[in-house]
Amino acid sequence: MSKEFEIAREYEVDATPEQVWDALTTGTGGWLWPMEFDGERRVGPFGSTLTNWDPPHRLTSRSEDVGFPTQSLNQLDNTIEPRDEGRRAWVRYVHSGIFTDDWDNQYDGASKHTDFYLHTLRQYLTHFAPRPVAFTTLNGPAASQAPDAFTAVGRALGLSDDTAEGAKVTARGPGGGTLDAVVDYRNPYFIGLRTDDALIRFFGRNHWGAPVGISVHDFAADADAGRDEAAWQGWLNGVFDTP
Known part of the structure; x- marks a missing residue:
């Protein structure tokens, strides 16, 4: 049975909002995997629609053609704010959508992966950005x-x-x-x-x-x-x- 989900996290990182934005959107695979964003055409990874494209403050991608049999809607939202006069950044990340089957297992996996992925983002920003990968x-x-x-x-x-x-x-x-x-x-x-x-x-x-x-x-x-x-x-x- 289809059911909505939402996974929300907040974190701070020793990087500027611009550096966080670049890590999320340049598509290098430095912390997650190579992804393509076209802010002018409002097209995001895997054919998603960019419903918010406001560098370096707000990024939202939404897809209704996810390509997975257990999910019919996927949305990723990042809100980025400066801290310490812009030397650091605070980020609110929200992953939401609809799981169409095996809800508890899908949610548990997505939630735990979220923590690992966001940790990897902070590791990339702290130790490796903007080195080619x-x-x-x-x-x-x-x-x-x-x-x-x-x-x-x-x-x-x-x-x-x-x-x-x-x-x-x-x-x-x-x-x-x-x-x-x-x-x-x-x-x-x-x-x-x-x-x-x-x-x-x-x-x-x-x-x-x-x-x-x-x-x-x-x-x-x-x-x-x-x-x-x-x-x-x-x-x-x-x-x-x-x-």
Whole structure:
């Protein structure tokens, strides 16, 4: 049965309103994924309509053709205000729409993903903006939908079950290599690793009936999205012994 939803968050960040606006609209994939905005034609990502385009204060995109069988309407709204004489920004983010099926599961997943995505935005603004980025995202094999799949991912990285946010770690990465990183986010559903040149995000989507996912935001001078995808896909398949 169709039912409306709303997920609202407020946060402050050590960035100007203009920097926040650029992070939301330039489409680099620096913190989420590459997106295209056309303020003149009022067209947003995935063919959405920009109902508010007021840089750097208000951004609203609305889509009634979402392309998902469990959702018929999607709206993302950002209100940005200056703080500390414009040196910092306060943001109110509201994600709303209509879920047409599996409402509780869809809402829980969207709500928890929202917190991780907004945290990643703040990490990008604080540590990497406006460096160019090579972005890739990938999913694990069918076996990564198992109830304990995300626990296996954490252990494959070399993280103990009690490794908490803020810890400096030497994580196990693709090809038997290691990564000196900070665990910038961790809960039972997500892991965020920040290196000097990358944000690497691990998504425990098995909790909502989907495969585990990884995204890599690579800011290194020689970054190559295809190389990152192949390396981390091989690593993730190896966690679940998939050729």
